[in-house]
Amino acid sequence: MEPLTxxxxxxGPVVYGFLRLPKSSAARQTALAGVLAEYCRNHExxxxxxxxxxxxxxxxxxxxxxxxxxxxxxxxxxxxVLPSASHLGPKSIAAERQRQIxxxxxxxxxxxxxxTTRRPPERSRHRNPRSAPALDAET
Numbered sequence: 001m002e003p004l005t006x007x008x009x010x011x012g013p014v015v016y017g018f019l020r021l022p023k024s025s026a027a028r029q030t031a032l033a034g035v036l037a038e039y040c041r042n043h044e045x046x047x048x049x050x051x052x053x054x055x056x057x058x059x060x061x062x063x064x065x066x067x068x069x070x071x072x073x074x075x076x077x078x079x080x081v082l083p084s085a086s087h088l089g090p091k092s093i094a095a096e097r098q099r100q101i102x103x104x105x106x107x108x109x110x111x112x113x114x115x116t117t118r119r120p121p122e123r124s125r126h127r128n129p130r131s132a133p134a135l136d137a138e139t
Contacts, residue, residue: 012040012043012044012045012046013076013078013079014046014048014076014077014078015040015045015046015047015048015079015080015081015107015109016047016050016051016072016077016080017033017047017049017050017051017080017081018050018052018065018068018080018081018087019032019036019050019052019053019083019087020057020088020089021053022053022057032083035083035111036081036082039081039109039111040081043109045078045079045081048077049071051064051067051068052064053065057089057093058093059093060089060093060096060100065097069100069101069104072101072104072106073104077106078106079106079108079109080101080107080108080109081111082108082109082110082111083110084110084111084112085098085110
């Protein structure tokens with residue numbers, strides 16, 4: 001009998017991380033890289049590399065971001081993962097960078113979404129005690 005697919009090692013889609021760390025300690029860099037790695041483990045993604053931008057940026061182009069764009073042109077790249085949208089830079093730069101990333105056809109994934117993209121919390125609903133949840137029939 002063959003083992004279930006969940007029990008076989010599977011190479012997930014390849015993603016690349018991007019961190020913008022203008023003034024951060026080595027501990028913060030390690031922690032944020034760990035957050036990206038954990039996100040990828042939880043979502044069955046392979047983290048190919050993490051590109052780190054240091055210093056202040058006044059344009060959408062930096063060595064780290066250009067390197068990220070270069071790897072996105074490789075075949076079989078699934079997406080880019082960021083701790084939050086703020087890692088793309090200030091709003092004017094972030095908008096251009098987001099356009100460039102999504103223009104390559106890959107997904108842009110945020111470990112922690114922005115306030116504007118979060119869904120409002122669901123309100124509790126009262127269920128009719130006579131109603132039962134629908135079950136799928138086995139065939």
